[in-house]
Amino acid sequence: MTASLPDPPPVRGRVLDARLHLLDRQVLDLEGQPVTTVDDLELADLQHGERREAEPPTISALISGPILTTRLFGGRTPRTRLHRIAWDQVTEIDIVLTLGVPGDALEVTWFERWLAEHVIGRIPGGRHAPD
Amino acid sequence: MLLTELLELPVLDAGGTRLGLVVDARFAVAPDSLEASLLGLLVGRRAHAAFLGYERKSENAPALIARYLRWHERGTFLVLLQDVRSIEPDGVRLDSTYRRYSPFLP
């Protein structure tokens, strides 16, 4: 049944499906350090209602944060509690997404940094790797 | 709009007949700028098993699982963005002239 459908017209560039290739993927920073996973994607120029725009909507940001609870249990998260990572900071799309900035510069890593600074880093031996 | 607000919305044709659910969104990524623009929506019968993607990829192994999932997700198709008339919080409506395309990734 599926096989008999026509192929869509070819397009320039790589074709990927958001859920299959982007959602739930690991995000790494400039140095390959884990930053977060992709919990959601923000689509620019896509509003409810009739479609009139000539330009197709694009992905404007990777979203991370408590959105997960809504993906699990439904409902909606207030926008202010979401962490955005602008799409133009993505430098590579593979089985992981790589960013062109250090993870410490991103808002999404604040809890990790706070914990490292105030709890884990204060325990003796917490600041260097085991020898 | 967030992607997850789009996913799992019911998809209706111009006459209001339900065709299925939005199971995924297809993007074209520009090779140099990595700009990802929406090409179309994948419409399937069920949303929750589509993440394995066997109905969209050429992977055929393990054969038993591939065959089962492909059968389970049969009837999935791609609609291009130009055939989408409106996106409302309660569903996606297609033009009367919409066309179904093969869901397989190039």
Added chain:
Amino acid sequence: MSVHPFPAWARRVIATAVVAGVCLGTAGCSPAYSPSGRLAQSASDASAQTQTAALTLRLAASQQLPSPATDTALSDVTDKLGQDDSSLTSADVSGRLDAARRRILDRLRVGEDLLVHARVLVGANAGAAETEAVARRLQATAKQLSTLGQQLQASG
């Protein structure tokens, strides 16, 4: 979309209830949950523990088991026998089963007394003959407990 007579949550509740009902039903028919089954279980547990005490005592007497391990093994037996004792004491049964319960409890308490004796012997590094006598009596008690358990199981 097909219309269901019940909303999704109601269907889920019904399905859960059916599964729970089937589970409880099979459990009700399982001998493991009947009063006589439970008594038989306690008897065979107590038998295994008493037997363990006999084996431990013999190994300790022949210097094959270091004393910390002996202490631990005997105290494990004491704990488990205590558990069997209290579950038998509190078992709510009547008639024929109550008589069986008393017989098991009687043997079990003999075992508990022997165990106290055994721990004293081990602590005092008693001679082989003395320990062997207690080990034999423990073994005999274990045998009686096991027979009581089997009788209960056979009578259903």
Added chain:
Amino acid sequence: MKGVLGLALGVLTAIGGFVDIGDLVTSSVVGSRFGLTLVWVIVVGVVGICVFAQMSGRVAAISGRATFEIIRERLGARVGFANLAASFLINLMTLTAEVGGIALSLQLATSIQPTFWIPVAAVAVWLVIWRVKFSLLENVTGLLGLALVVFAVAVFLLHPDWKALGGQLLLQSPSQGSETPATYWYFAVALFGSAMTPYEVFFFSSGAIEEHWTPKDLGQSRINVLIGFPLGGVLSIAISVTAAVVLLPQQIQVTSLSQVLLPVAQAGGTIAVIVALLGFVAATFGAALETTLSSGYSLAQYFGWPWGKFRPPAKAARFHLTMIIGLVIGAGVLLTGVDPVQITEYSVVFSAIALPLTYLPILIIANDHDYMGDQVNGRATNLVGLVFLGIITIASIAAIPLMIVSAAGS
């Protein structure tokens, strides 16, 4: 020469690291109640863990993805989270059982109450995770765990009636004395769960990344797994045999760790007991390390946090906090006085329930060219993988009904 040494070290570590409190207790319980009639389950379980540990290690080395990252990528946030919740709780249960196992083993060695040893053990586990290098902790506990070979020696010292033992190996009527078929199959599932515990796969795939494996290391890993795990399984079987030879005829059903030790005492006396106790402590301590790390690995990989012992703790803060909390909970549960042996018995059965959701994503990713390039599974591996997925699914579905009908094997 260095290559040969490395190879030997890897294999020995795999043997010693295979057995944990679940294998110790379950093998002995089964031997004391069913003789050798359930040994076939250990064999099946060992083949299964070989196939999937190897597969998860291969996926980790080639794609750089550890198991829980894959679980989320393939199952999605929702099903992945259900899996995370189940795996995390079961892992916590296993962690609790292992720390309890350390305390019980030390009690057997010193006759000091476990309530004293529980906090000591938990702090020791944390210190090792905090300060000791991954390869060192893996090798030391693995090598000391080899002391459990004393069970295999004990089998020979007991001079069993080999013919009678051989006769028990063939699958026969499951009713052994007073045991019912439901109890037999309940313990079959438990034994299977103890051999195939999911934490071994989380640990194995994450370990591949900790040790920066590349496809070049796969040959070594294959040998470690294919030789080490079966020999580890032989230790499990040996534990079962000693119980079947000494305890079964006396109708001693194993309910405590001290009973596991009695056949060794009978076979080899004090020295054998001391060696066995060293093996107990090493095996449970090693597994406590693995389960503690696995609790951190699974949570960090699901949420995309930095993880791994190769980073300084402050560079993987949430990962380390998770492990500290896990150990505190485990020790807290044990201090309420619950019997670690009972926790062990439940943890292996719950492990069996959670198996399919862990192994299905591994099998699917191992076939995905995006991740694996041209190193995807061959037909033979897929066939074996599918057969095991079938077995795992059946065991998983049967576990709860069997648990109810057999009153958890009582």
